[in-house]
Amino acid sequence: AEISPIPQPPAVPFLGNTNLIDTHVPLHSFELLAQQYGEIYKLVFIGGRTTVIVNSHALVRQCSDDTRFVKTIGATLKQVRNLAGDGLFTAYGVEPNWGIAHRLLMPAFSTLNVRTMYEGMLDICDQLLLKWERFGSETIDPAEDFTRLTFDTIALCSMSHRFNSFYSMEMPKFIQQMTDFLTQSNSRAYRPGILQSLPLFGNGSYEEDIKDMKEAAREIIRNRREHPTEKRDLLSLMLGSKDPVTGEFLSEDAIIKNLLTFLIAGHETTSGMLTFATYFLLKNPDKLRKLREELDEKLGPDDGEEISLEQLGECEYLVAVMRETLRLSPTATARGVEPIEDTIIVGGDGDPANPANKHFMVKKGQGIIIQEYIQMRDHRIWGEDADSFRPERMMGGAFEKLPPAAWQPFGFGARACIGRPFAWQEAQLVLASIFRRFDISFTDPSYNLVIKQALTIKPKDMHLHVKLRPASA
Numbered sequence: 001a002e003i004s005p006i007p008q009p010p011a012v013p014f015l016g017n018t019n020l021i022d023t024h025v026p027l028h029s030f031e032l033l034a035q036q037y038g039e040i041y042k043l044v045f046i047g048g049r050t051t052v053i054v055n056s057h058a059l060v061r062q063c064s065d066d067t068r069f070v071k072t073i074g075a076t077l078k079q080v081r082n083l084a085g086d087g088l089f090t091a092y093g094v095e096p097n098w099g100i101a102h103r104l105l106m107p108a109f110s111t112l113n114v115r116t117m118y119e120g121m122l123d124i125c126d127q128l129l130l131k132w133e134r135f136g137s138e139t140i141d142p143a144e145d146f147t148r149l150t151f152d153t154i155a156l157c158s159m160s161h162r163f164n165s166f167y168s169m170e171m172p173k174f175i176q177q178m179t180d181f182l183t184q185s186n187s188r189a190y191r192p193g194i195l196q197s198l199p200l201f202g203n204g205s206y207e208e209d210i211k212d213m214k215e216a217a218r219e220i221i222r223n224r225r226e227h228p229t230e231k232r233d234l235l236s237l238m239l240g241s242k243d244p245v246t247g248e249f250l251s252e253d254a255i256i257k258n259l260l261t262f263l264i265a266g267h268e269t270t271s272g273m274l275t276f277a278t279y280f281l282l283k284n285p286d287k288l289r290k291l292r293e294e295l296d297e298k299l300g301p302d303d304g305e306e307i308s309l310e311q312l313g314e315c316e317y318l319v320a321v322m323r324e325t326l327r328l329s330p331t332a333t334a335r336g337v338e339p340i341e342d343t344i345i346v347g348g349d350g351d352p353a354n355p356a357n358k359h360f361m362v363k364k365g366q367g368i369i370i371q372e373y374i375q376m377r378d379h380r381i382w383g384e385d386a387d388s389f390r391p392e393r394m395m396g397g398a399f400e401k402l403p404p405a406a407w408q409p410f411g412f413g414a415r416a417c418i419g420r421p422f423a424w425q426e427a428q429l430v431l432a433s434i435f436r437r438f439d440i441s442f443t444d445p446s447y448n449l450v451i452k453q454a455l456t457i458k459p460k461d462m463h464l465h466v467k468l469r470p471a472s473a
């Protein structure tokens, strides 16, 4: 078949198409460009770097194939490498430390092993519940409190370290530094390198924050070496296990990068998901009512007994709510791949035999951004109501029957999210706990979603009032 050119918006000298991308919320620019250019287009950035962007399910499905494409480390992840280096998330697949860490850590994050971390999750979840009970009549900032929760939880479960962020009004310094670092990494990605060194954009503390965070991780390791414990957390696993293939231990440097990686990858994504789920439920009271009914039925009265994993496992509607939340708001909105060899991808419905579909050539090594946020609203897959929050579409066997790659907020293949079972269990517990215990409302009843973007997206300026439900008061 004939090869069609990949469309590109008009470029300007030097900047190329860089000025089309909003540095604060790149997602909105990509949504706009998708409306203008459709299933595929390309952009040229400063320095002549060309990126192809794919938006349709058919194209995403073809690019989700480990035999044809590998993860690429795009502009943003290159910045994140300033802190996390060749840690799991930011490593190039060919870097030896990726393979070693992947083999050592995959079993540690299995659904079965994550069950052993439930106690740590309950511990931190209780701190959130207690805070909301005491402070709920004041204004609650859920994005902040969920960040405290996810940060404290991943740190407690993976390295038995307590940030104790619920015990201070201000965010602990480390969390603040991490948030600043990720925000900076995102905007630096779309800014000319020459400006990075100027103290114009809050660069001042960027290098210092990196140094401090690495030092904090090193301190945690030093502490563990001086006070060994019987605890089989991820830190002791990384310190004590050899890679079955190479027989090598992870170096101290590699352990630091992976500890920081868990903190990066494990907090923003999950806290954003919890905030979005809260938003969608408050905006759709009929769905919230349905969830409440399920929680009351499966978990019984809220009499101070801990929720068990078995009980959570029975809450099907809760799972549907979580799946639907991540479809509409995959907190990691995009990911990057590149072809292993020159290859052809087919637009339209993806069928190469259909003459209505265009064929596009992508060259070996060409960076491609997969817009998961956009493809998970593809009308061909999700129908006319693709933009509405309808958890029912994820139930009763429908989820299992979805075409490959249709729902993939956790990425794909060898480089898919290693923390998925962890995030899932944590989110089940927290959403079940808060919606069972509290009546939750927006402080501003007319609040509509505004998105804030760092490495991931979350609702901006969303504030809540929280009251104990009469039944459990």
Ligand code: HEM
Pocket (backbone or CB within 6 Å): 071, 088, 089, 090, 102, 154, 261, 262, 265, 266, 267, 269, 270, 273, 330, 331, 332, 335, 336, 409, 410, 411, 412, 414, 415, 416, 417, 418, 419, 420, 422, 423
């Ligand atoms: C990778 C999403 C929670 C650790 C990824 C990727 C996505 C993702 C899309 C692939 C990125 C890419 O292809 O470039 C999410 C979402 C989460 C979540 C939506 C929560 C709702 C977590 C948690 C942890 C974690 C709790 C860990 C503790 C990782 C790691 C990788 C990864 C280490 C890199 C894996 C590799 O490349 O080998 N995640 N994640 N994530 N995630 Fe998650």
